[in-house]
Amino acid sequence: MNLILASSSPRRQELLRQVHIPFTIRKPEVDESQITVTDPAEKVKQLAMLKGRDVPIQDKDEVILSADTVVSLQQNIFEKPTAKQAAFKMIEAMSGHKHEVYTGVMLRSSDQEIVFVESTTVEFWPLTEEEIISYVETDEPYDKAGGYGIQSVGAMFVKGIIGDYYNVVGLPISRVVRELSKFEIFPR
Numbered sequence: 001m002n003l004i005l006a007s008s009s010p011r012r013q014e015l016l017r018q019v020h021i022p023f024t025i026r027k028p029e030v031d032e033s034q035i036t037v038t039d040p041a042e043k044v045k046q047l048a049m050l051k052g053r054d055v056p057i058q059d060k061d062e063v064i065l066s067a068d069t070v071v072s073l074q075q076n077i078f079e080k081p082t083a084k085q086a087a088f089k090m091i092e093a094m095s096g097h098k099h100e101v102y103t104g105v106m107l108r109s110s111d112q113e114i115v116f117v118e119s120t121t122v123e124f125w126p127l128t129e130e131e132i133i134s135y136v137e138t139d140e141p142y143d144k145a146g147g148y149g150i151q152s153v154g155a156m157f158v159k160g161i162i163g164d165y166y167n168v169v170g171l172p173i174s175r176v177v178r179e180l181s182k183f184e185i186f187p188r
């Protein structure tokens with residue numbers, strides 16, 4: 001079988017490479033604003049399905065992998081911040097608190113579909129205004145849900161996590177590998 005990654009995310013590509021799963025990229029082009037549900041787990045599931053179904057299956061040996069990640073704090077969903085002020089507000093809101101990171105994943109072949117959601121709890125230290133301002137001045141927040149990257153400079157905000165670290169980075173890779181085995185694709 002051939003794994004097709006329906007994603008532009010460099011992190012998702014790196015995580016597949018890390019565990020030696022060969023893949024090719026076929027990018028989806030979807031309007032994510034059409035998914036308006038307010039429950040974060042349901043939202044990432046629907047967004048993963050929207051991306052996965054946008055990419056055509058060209059051969060019955062193919063499995064399409066798509067995913068979506070959001071941050072959830074109380075009743076708010078944080079996606080990628082579009083401006084400095086939005087990034088500041090997200091990080092300020094997470095300062096000194098725990099939040100959830102949800103990733104929805106879809107695996108799809110011509111005869112089988114698997115959709116699941118993983119969640120990880122992340123706790124931030126109380127942060128100073130100066131720390132947040134200097135962070136949002138960098139490029140790091142703007143292509144990441146919640147406006148931070150746990151794998152980069154954002155690591156210094158993190159007091160602890162419960163759950164799969166790789167889920168925060170955008171793909172719960174160990175669960176993905178296990179679900180892929182149901183399609184008879186194994187890591188090399």
Ligand SMILES: Cc1cn([C@H]2C[C@H](O)[C@@H](COP(=O)(O)OP(=O)(O)OP(=O)(O)O)O2)c(=O)[nH]c1=O
Pocket residue numbers: 006007008009010011012051067068069070071080101143144145146148149150151154168169170
């Ligand atoms: C919280 C967090 C998110 N992220 C990233 C993972 C995802 O790539 C991104 C959330 O955006 P997504 O919309 O899930 O994905 P994407 O736009 O990067 O890629 P595509 O839709 O093409 O698959 O945030 C980190 O890299 N580190 C973090 O600590």
